[in-house]
Amino acid sequence: MSFSHKILDWYHTHKRELPWRETRDPYKIWLSEIMLQQTRVAQGMPYYHRFLEAFPMVHDLAEAQEEKVLKLWQGLGYYSRARNLHATAKMVVEQFGGKFPHTYKELKSLKGVGDYTASAIASFCFDVPEPVVDGNVYRVLARYFGVDLPINSPSGIKYFKELAREVMDAEQIRDYNQGIMEFGAIQCAPKKPYCLLCPLNEGCVALKENKVDSLPIKNNKTKVRVRHFNYLVYLDIHNNTLLEQRKGKGIWQNLYQFPLVESEKEMNPDEMEHYLKSEGNPQLLDMAIPYNPDPIIHKLSHQHLHTKFWIVKTSDILEEGTAWEEVTQFPVPVLIADFIRTLKI
DNA sequence: AATCCGGGGGC
């Protein structure tokens, strides 16, 4: 039996029932695919249901305020996905008459839709014979066929895409694509796959050559940048505080946060007092009290954010401020949301 | 080709 038929056989026996597998509605498929980029099914699932409840159709999403989209996306990370999601919904409504395009090329022109996602939507919704190559597929192909090219090098990416196309089942592309990804997620898992009962163990090169633990090969370890964040949590006598929206490039674009002072190293109360005076803030007579004397280390893929929250009880009236009871309505990073949750006023 | 972009879970 061929590679693809073994995958299909395994899939029909072992597949999980997932909501986006019960439909061919491109809106739902697209939504699930964007959410599942670099995200586990279990993490994305509740977001998928909340989005469909809030935005049943692509028109609803297109008409929404970006802030509402970001708020629903809060906690899922990679927030450019949410901004691109919103932009693409508008694009589909305005340029494609509310219908998702059917071709790989047109799908790939949508914001946030790359090679993998375009192939996924085209094959799942419209039976277009395009192979998907995600992290699961890289692992299955690298092990079964013994490919030692780095999966994140241009030559490796090209090679795996061509290999995926050669071994796919074009006649059953929907189930085959779902199947090889599911096989990678469940059977050919990253760590300690149970090769003894794998239906593909007979022809598996990695198993034969004892390379299961070393394939696939991936280079370029990410190096982490350490940053020091100081958030100024202003509170006036009415319990109003100040929020600002992050603009420009970098992390958390368009999300909200407290006024931020970034420093080269950890700041102590004297340094903070000096800073506030030097900035000529009107609350120079007020005190900034560290809420957490030991910095919270919030870890992102490329950054470790050593963060102190400073409570600044000001005698000013924050006319432009936000009532504390309303801060939970803004889209904020998890770092901020966790703090808001723990602070008792 | 290299880097950036989140947060969570498993071991």
Added chain:
DNA sequence: GCCCCAGGATT
């Protein structure tokens, strides 16, 4: 602590 997760965009 390290790796991975239904990747994509930018430089």
